[in-house]
């Protein structure tokens with residue numbers, strides 16, 4: 142009789158070392174990465190197969206998880222496993238260049254693409270929410286968030302420098318400064334994701350004042366070295382960040398207060414010439430009005446007040462957000478750099494009666510799009526050996542490959558020093574068109590030479606230059622109005638599948654929810670073979686190439702320059 146396998150929750154952790162459970166590294170890699178996504182160090186609620194981002198899951202249920210792992214263990218080098226919303230549904234004979242796994246998660250036909258329809262199908266056991274990297278088995282913990290935030294603030298700094306509003310790293314003796322040296326950033330929200338802001342600013346050598354109503358949130362971040370210190374007194378907090386700004390030193394202070402009160406007070410002082418705030422943003426959880434504390438309610442009374450009268454609480458929160466956003470708009474009027482950081486605070490302030498709310502931009506059109514024009518995006522990799530030393534070797538290899546990228550070196554050094562690994566050791570850094578394949582090939586050589594103990598998995602977030610259609614975030618305000626066109630992520634997935642990726646995924650609803658995004662992911666394996674080298678060359682050239690051509694097509698000058706300079710073949714681009 143077959144042995145009964147428990148189909149319920151259990152602790153999952155990826156194997157380490159070089160002993161294979163599957164038939165090759167090309168199938169061992171997805172097996173380990175699926176398991177790594179569910180490692181309790183990595184996943185938010187592993188017992189429910191939930192990895193991150195609300196209900197983003199790695200497999201539909203435990204039966205599906207078991208069936209996926211069993212299939213990967215027996216899968217041949219010329220076979221492909223098909224996964225539909227976290228359930229394995231078929232194995233086909235393909236060829237060695239084809240992906241070993243093809244994944245489609247949470248996709249619904251246009252008119253049916255709503256949360257109620259999705260939840261009905263999910264309750265019937267027919268679908269799951271895959272988020273971005275949860276259902277595509279390449280989530281690497283909070284390191285990914287920190288690095289994206291760091292890149293955003295670096296781009297803010299570079300914009301200020303280009304406009305003559307900051308001079309970090311400019312001039313003799315300042316070569317080693319980050320772009321935000323000598324500036325002060327004001328922001329709100331020091332929670333799960335917003336808590337990456339102070340460290341992201343200080344890694345760019347800026348001073349940062351972060352306002353949070355809840356002192357425990359600020360204290361927790363100090364404990365994890367994401368924040369330098371906490372102050373309850375506003376004058377003392379301001380004095381500390383102004384001193385750091387004057388000394389051109391990265392330093393962050395968390396101040397306990399309500400952003401809807403502290404932002405207007407800082408604006409008053411800024412206008413009075415008592416201080417200059419250079420950058421203003423916010424990551425309070427404004428997307429959910431019950432998670433934003435209105436002025437006049439205490440932290441202690443928050444939960445009860447929201448429960449007792451959600452409608453009334455929402456109105457109060459929106460009114461406070463109107464004051465909060467009014468201060469942000471008026472900071473912009475008064476010369477500061479102001480942007481929305483993906484938390485919907487502009488729309489909530491508009492609902493609260495403030496009609497100038499949308500006068501400052503979202504962060505993607507403001508800073509990230511020029512990077513996307515170069516195919517730059519969140520390149521990440523994982524050491525299948527489980528040995529942190531392998532990541533140290535790859536960090537060094539990246540620095541040797543790109544000696545001129547001092548900003549990248551700074552990130553890698555800071556990450557090595559300050560970021561704890563969650564699950565299998567991993568690293569992330571932004572690389573562009575013409576760079577990613579060089580990194581992939583170098584990793585492959587290091588595996589072949591035995592300088593790494595096991596193969597390296599190479600992937601990326603779906604939040605990348607040519608892989609997502611998301612009109613409220615990544616494709617907000619495209620130059621040609623093509624925000625909602627989802628042909629691009631579909632072409633991206635097909636291109637990855639045609640270029641030697643080991644697994645490829647197409648998802649719907651990641652980041653911003655059902656009905657609002659379609660996006661694709663790809664992952665490959667540097668196993669030291671010549672076949673892997675050929676695949677990595679094609680895949681890691683063509684994938685960021687999608688970012689370049691997507692932005693060429695939308696008419697971005699920088700993308701057109703990049704295509705011409707680096708030889709990206711775009712049939713209808715003249716010259």
Ligand code: NAD
Nearest residue numbers: 330332333334335353354355358400425426433434483484
């Ligand atoms: P979180 O709930 O963990 O933290 C929110 C913090 O805001 C809490 O610490 C809370 O005490 C504080 N807060 C609430 N009301 C406040 C007020 N009036 N004044 C000052 N502080 C207040 O949420 P999170 O995971 O940090 O995410 C924050 C927001 O940022 C969310 O809306 C999220 O969707 C958004 N976000 C966007 C991106 C992006 O697009 N790049 C990335 C990360 C997070």
